Amino acid sequence: MRKETWFVAVLVGAGLLLATMGALSSSPSNGEKSDFEGFDSLDEATVTENWKRYFPAQYEGWMRTSEMQETTYGGGGKAAAEDMDIEKINYLEMYPFLKVNYDGFPFSKGYYRSRGHYYALTDVVDTERLPDWEKRPATCIGCKTTDVSKLDAVHGDDWYSMPFSKVVGSNTIGCLDCHAAEDATVRHARDWLDEGMAHGTFANIEPEGRTDLVCAQCHTNYHFNAETRKVELPWTTGLTVEAQLEHYDAAQRSDEWVHPQTGALVAKIQHPEYELYHEGQEVNVHSMLGLQCTDCHMPKATDSDGEEYTEHHWTSPLTHVESTCMGCHSNWGSGGVIARAEGVQGRVYEKQNRIGRELAEFIEAVAEARSGETLDEVTLTRLQQIHREAQFYWDFIWVENSNGFHNWGEAHRVLDKAEALINEGMDVLDSV
Numbered sequence: 001m002r003k004e005t006w007f008v009a010v011l012v013g014a015g016l017l018l019a020t021m022g023a024l025s026s027s028p029s030n031g032e033k034s035d036f037e038g039f040d041s042l043d044e045a046t047v048t049e050n051w052k053r054y055f056p057a058q059y060e061g062w063m064r065t066s067e068m069q070e071t072t073y074g075g076g077g078k079a080a081a082e083d084m085d086i087e088k089i090n091y092l093e094m095y096p097f098l099k100v101n102y103d104g105f106p107f108s109k110g111y112y113r114s115r116g117h118y119y120a121l122t123d124v125v126d127t128e129r130l131p132d133w134e135k136r137p138a139t140c141i142g143c144k145t146t147d148v149s150k151l152d153a154v155h156g157d158d159w160y161s162m163p164f165s166k167v168v169g170s171n172t173i174g175c176l177d178c179h180a181a182e183d184a185t186v187r188h189a190r191d192w193l194d195e196g197m198a199h200g201t202f203a204n205i206e207p208e209g210r211t212d213l214v215c216a217q218c219h220t221n222y223h224f225n226a227e228t229r230k231v232e233l234p235w236t237t238g239l240t241v242e243a244q245l246e247h248y249d250a251a252q253r254s255d256e257w258v259h260p261q262t263g264a265l266v267a268k269i270q271h272p273e274y275e276l277y278h279e280g281q282e283v284n285v286h287s288m289l290g291l292q293c294t295d296c297h298m299p300k301a302t303d304s305d306g307e308e309y310t311e312h313h314w315t316s317p318l319t320h321v322e323s324t325c326m327g328c329h330s331n332w333g334s335g336g337v338i339a340r341a342e343g344v345q346g347r348v349y350e351k352q353n354r355i356g357r358e359l360a361e362f363i364e365a366v367a368e369a370r371s372g373e374t375l376d377e378v379t380l381t382r383l384q385q386i387h388r389e390a391q392f393y394w395d396f397i398w399v400e401n402s403n404g405f406h407n408w409g410e411a412h413r414v415l416d417k418a419e420a421l422i423n424e425g426m427d428v429l430d431s432v
């Protein structure tokens with residue numbers, strides 16, 4: 001063997017060894033599924049650590065939701081960190097127009113960019129939105145903890161109307177939210193999703209057999225029932241933004257409030273990832289191809305025994321395009337995929353912020369006109385109606401967490417509608 005060849009062989013050997021060690025440390029064994037014989041009690045199953053010895057690879061992914069990776073438009077934090085004090089991104093400081101648009105509603109008091117599932121409970125415990133735990137509804141933990149299954153079992157729907165202080169525990173989102181305690185099969189733990197689906201208003205998708213319904217437990221728009229305070233999905237008339245506005249128009253909902261500056265009744269939209277991705281009037285190529293949330297956010301991986309498992313680190317897919325996008329987009333190269341995705345996001349991001357500012361200016365202009373003498377009742381009512389609708393359309397896209405990636409055609413359509421309404425309102429103001 002020539003000296004150089006030997007040298008190369010050693011290098012390759014070392015490389016292989018390192019790669020093996022890397023594989024050992026970064027992807028633990030999937031565990032012996034046969035070891036798992038179910039949990040004896042819900043108490044045991046609500047604690048995610050208890051699943052670790054049966055399913056170490058999935059557990060390890062879940063743990064990594066504590067590591068925030070910032071991308072150009074997404075990711076939950078500014079740096080990787082494992083403690084709870086990781087710097088949070090304060091939306092109210094970053095986008096001052098939000099204080100005007102959400103004036104009179106708790107979101108004007110505290111609003112941060114979402115973080116990983118690891119922080120869900122901490123972030124709702126710490127929120128400045130409703131500091132008094134006796135007045136804050138228990139419903140707020142509905143999307144933040146595995147305790148929901150136990151609360152349902154013990155109290156039925158009665159727990160929703162208890163004070164927050166009575167129900168808050170120490171478990172964040174975990175295995176039990178998506179897997180059954182008896183046999184670990186994929187399931188969803190929130191019956192409000194079944195009630196929402198029972199309206200039968202899905203237009204574009206067939207929910208049967210989909211694994212991504214687990215995400216629809218929490219990544220949808222919702223409001224509370226006015227009496228029971230239980231979560232309700234605003235899907236009685238459909239899932240598109242127009243259908244949901246119709247739903248809100250039919251009765252005043254808990255997430256509506258009278259805006260102090262214009263006197264309009266406006267609604268707060270919450271993270272409609274599921275609706276924007278799968279529904280909408282514009283065709284979304286990725287949903288049409290049959291891709292589910294889980295295909296991009298939970299790609300398949302291989303553990304140290306060479307066994308395939310599902311990645312449980314929910315984060316931005318742009319941090320690992322090789323396993324999520326390249327199967328279809330290899331011709332763009334990984335850099336090209338990210339550049340195109342960010343190109344799509346950049347156009348939506350610019351537009352949603354511009355319209356957010358325009359909405360704030362419109363609100364302030366209406367407030368000024370209202371404080372004068374010249375505005376008659378009919379004109380004011382018309383301006384308030386315009387405010388209600390423009391804010392509904394703008395917020396639907398603003399609070400959706402993908403900056404348009406999940407359905408960019410629909411995002412532009414809905415934002416354009418908001419802007420046309422604001423322009424119409426400004427014309428009305430100019431004419432008085």
Ligand code: HEC
Nearest residue numbers: 071073074075215219273274277286292293296316401402
């Ligand atoms: C075709 C791939 C794809 C599918 C399918 C998909 N997403 Fe996404 N998702 C993305 C990309 C890309 C982003 C943008 C990430 C970024 O900005 O860094 C994103 C962003 C997000 C974010 C914000 C994450 C962050 O880092 O700020 C959430 C939450 C999310 N998606 C949830 C969902 C849910 C729920 C579904 C199913 C209804 C879904 N996604 C379906 C690709 C996908």
Ligand code: HEC
Nearest residue numbers: 075076114115116119120123143215217218293297314315
């Ligand atoms: C039990 C409710 C719940 C379920 C189920 C759930 N999520 Fe989340 N998700 C949340 C909450 C709450 C946050 C924000 C946590 C925070 O900001 O502290 C979040 C945050 C995220 C983020 C943002 C992470 C980041 O880095 O910014 C992604 C991505 C995400 N979820 C994807 C998914 C996907 C995909 C599914 C389905 C496989 C899913 N989630 C299921 C409640 C849920």
Ligand code: HEC
Nearest residue numbers: 048051055058059062174175177178186211214294309310
């Ligand atoms: C937000 C929902 C969600 C949470 C939380 C969740 N899983 Fe999963 N899990 C899934 C989905 C979806 C699949 C894939 C199902 C499929 O593709 O057939 C899956 C698959 C699995 C599988 C089957 C093997 C594999 O990897 O495909 C195991 C075992 C598993 N999860 C264990 C866990 C454990 C342990 C936890 C907690 C540390 C956990 N899961 C948390 C949604 C979740």
Ligand code: HEC
Nearest residue numbers: 285286289291296317318324325327328329337340341344
């Ligand atoms: C199942 C195959 C498939 C997967 C997986 C997939 N895509 Fe696509 N994607 C398509 C198809 C098909 C189109 C439409 C045709 C085209 O533009 O090439 C498309 C279009 C796009 C576009 C629009 C291109 C443009 O500039 O107009 C972007 C951006 C994109 N995909 C990004 C992604 C990202 C990011 C991921 C991973 C998170 C991903 N795709 C995963 C099939 C896929």
